[in-house]
Amino acid sequence: MRSVLLIILFFITTSVIAQQPFIKELWLNENAAPVRVNDLCFASGRFLWLATDNGLYRYNGRSFIHISDTLKRPVTCVGEVSGSIWIGLRDGTAGRLRGNKIEWLNSAAVHPSSAITAIRGSEALMYLCTEDEGVYIMGGGISYHLNATTGLSDNFVYDACLVADELLLATDRGMNRVSLQNGKLTVKVMTTADGLPDNIVRVLRPAGKSRAWIGTQAGGWALYDASKKQLVSATQADDWPWGQVNDILPSDSGECWVSTEDRHLLHVQTAAGPVTVSAYDCGLVKPGKLAADATGNIWMATNSGLAMSTANYAMTLRLPSPDYRFRELTAVAAAGDSAVFLAMGNALYQLVAAEPYGLKKLLQTQASISCVTVDAAGTIWLGTFGEGLYVYSQNTLKPVHGTSTIEGSHILSIARAGNKLWIASLNGVEEMQMNPSDLSHPVLVRHHNKASGIGSDYVYQLFADREGRVWMATDGGGVCRFDGKHYQTWKNEQGLTSDVVYALTEDAQGSIWAGTLEKGVFRFRNGSWKQFSKTQGIQNTNVFAVAANATGQVILAAEEGIDMWYPNSGTFRHFNRRLGVHIDSLLTSPNCIARTREGRVIVPYEHGLIWFENQPHTYSISPALQIDQVSLFNKRIDAQRHLFAHDENHISFRYTSSSFANPERLNYRYKLDNHDTNWTYTSDEAVSFVQLLPGSYTFHVQASLSADFSRAPEALYRFSITRPFWKTPGFIVAVLILLGGAIYAYITLRERNITKLALLQKEHLIYEHEYLKSQVNPHFLFNSLNTLVNIIEENKEAAVDYTVHLSDLYRNMLSFKDQDLISLEDEFGIIDNYMYIQKTRFGEAISLQWDVPPQVMRTARIVPLALQMLIENALKHNIVSVVKPLNIRIFADEKNLTVTNPLQPKASKERGAGIGLANISMRYRLLGKDTVRYGEQSGAFVVVLPLM
């Protein structure tokens, strides 16, 4: 028991100083209760999907969105199969994500009841691996179930991987190779007998087209080649100190990351020559499943959430205080990865991993060290504050002599180029020829200063480019380049707007970068300088140090943090305290940065050194953007819908972007074409447009990590709001036509009425005139009065009676003449009087017979005085005598009244013949009634009047 204890103690106290990636742990939920992440996957590079004990989450670099369909249901695996996110649950259920809902797999053939361990797939097939039921293979509507009874070595299948024509399955009893032979699935098992380091195979991952990585429980990893049907590389089972392999993340051909139970992240490289395994301690984070995002981060599922590792692009070497005195650090220099030097105070230290605190004191000088350079030969050149220059070679330190200006002077910068040594002091720059036999006595070639043309006597940094030219970062004189003969200076010209330049470097493309005071950084390419400042996304405009790695990235160190230029994305990635990995303090002394021969860049910080790696893989740090939700009146609608009615005019958008580089700097701008003229800048992820007018719109949204949106990704959504139907041109035209028609109809009708009225009035006038004429018809009056005279003589009483009838007749005629229609009863009242008068005159020569049904008599109406006129006409035009009595007959049915008299015309025609009949017909016509018919009919004159 004691011995066990001692071993444990030994392991814990020997904390080896080693490079390790920055690791950031994340908690999935706000109440900080750990949620175990079982699996994770990056779908189409946009979001990280997390299968957890509490359901499925989506992570965009900033926040975790819980997919509510999976609430409190442990999700054991997640995978992307032909463009869809599939999840498997502990209870054996599987489902596919559709929008923000899960479409559960509902298959009679595939219904596992044990936990699903992995969902993998190729274009056509999907593999569901289970804990107790082998594997289900699905595709094209059919499914196949493989388990121990159908040939697998075990029912617990950890993982599946399709390589070439074989489906590999990971089990506790070796790797199963399933292939289709002669139409039948055959299973072959590969075990330790075939060279597998361990029988418990837990992980299978594709490594190119025909190879697969195998991760085992106790024996490490192996690489299987499906075309050769054998292992091409494998670890030795008894030489594997890292514990159970939890996952493998293939990164490049023959290259992968391995997470192990013993809390290590391993980088395995098999491509170039011998297999190398670099192991990185993850501290207390036990990495499970792995996933890589587009920006180079490696994400690890852990038992308490999620962890991010920078292993692909940045490492840290934590140096414990008090040996590492960050505030006293003045210079860093590096030759190879194993030759890194730090100057603190007046001592120079070398990084030595075997030392208990990582640093070995190499030498000590009289004064504080101001700058250090290591040249290709491994010679170290040291500048001091006030004590001149030293050279350290073959374990001896010597002061450098040769020129009075540097002896006992402050040295600002040292550069080595070819066989030249360049020294910047407070008196300008010395160009010296190396003396191979005595390094401490170089020969002065030339003295450069303000007077000779470098613009300033103070040079912060000397930088020799790959063409051997020397660049000088001056205080007050901008940048000066000396090509051996001529000076070229840039000071407030050709784009370089700063005259205080701290630092210079040359990037992998051959551009020169200059870090300045308060003006950010400038890049010199093709003869002109381009400024990168806050707008382009750098954090601090006082750039104290710049360095470039071998793959194009440029590292800028400033007080607020480190910015790294990604040439492909055209943006800066930031390393600062907001990254959450304790990069909280950086040096403020100029040029405290180093580049190793391999191109790795070293920047010191509060807790040690940061190593920025070369990035052979092209990472993109641009954010990914998508419109998540379109809402109408705040209700989510199908994003495929693009047409809205006129009153559907309140449209909202919810968009989201993912950034796994610098999510804290994400900002957006949006514009609705046809509505906004300018972009709106915001950090909100939702916007509403209300009271939109009918029209076509395009909603644009862009996301950027800086204020510069020139290369920002864009998402858009087009839609149209239709006009209301009463605003459509067709409807308007129809309405106009109708309106026009109505007006036209009204006018014509009115016109017709007016004419009719005028005619009626005219007829009326004629009739009145005729009537008045008839009233004052002298014959009638004369005849009537003559008759009266006769009667007065014969019978006085009859005369009185006659006079009463005559006056009655005239009164009636006067009272009815203004009416358009009168009842038949009234008309017959007139006829009564009239006939009485005529009868009195003509006696038996005239008779009137009428036959009108009493009902018609009461209800039917007639044009006034029509009958009287017709009788008068009959009397006027016919012979009335006792010999030839005029017998007038009137009879009526429901519709018509007919007046007939025998035709016995007088010899002499009376004037005005026909006026009366024409007048009656006209009056009927004006009343809109049937025409009056009249004429001779079998010896009689017949007039038919319509009744109303």
Add this chain to the structure above:
Amino acid sequence: MLRLLFFSLLMMGGLPTQAQAIFEVQQAEVSFFSNAPKELIEAVSKSLAGVLDVQRKTFAFKIGISSFKGFNSPLQREHFNENYLETVFYPEASFVGKIIEDDDLLREGSYTVRTKGKLKIHGIEQERIIRSTIKSERGVLHIHAEFSVLLADYNIKIPMVVNNKLSPEIKVSVQITMVARK
């Protein structure tokens, strides 16, 4: 799950033909160590119960958490039971699973096997593969296993004040003697 397996194993034990295949714990010692910078804590329990079916290669073990004795003070033990392991709610830890290797444990000899199963501590179950050595000697199985338990894996929270006194990783050592059921 645990009860079911226990029950089924016990039932099988009752069948005379299979009697010699079922082994049960005769004697056991389970100890754990927490090695923190400021304090070393050690506790031991001998009340492990369990059965092992050497033919079917299945096993089930359980132990009462409150049976652990040792610690550096009675108060520490109280904290262990009340604050960290919450014995009232989760009185037992268990390990139920199967032996992966195909060795015949009835044959005399020493075997290194891997046991795969669900390790349940503090109410949380984790799939674990634990390497054990089994020595078969005159019908007695001597089993020895060592493994570590990450407190975070089992949702056991350490208060900030004892950060230096309690290791986040607990080493566990198990020594079991098993005999065939009569």
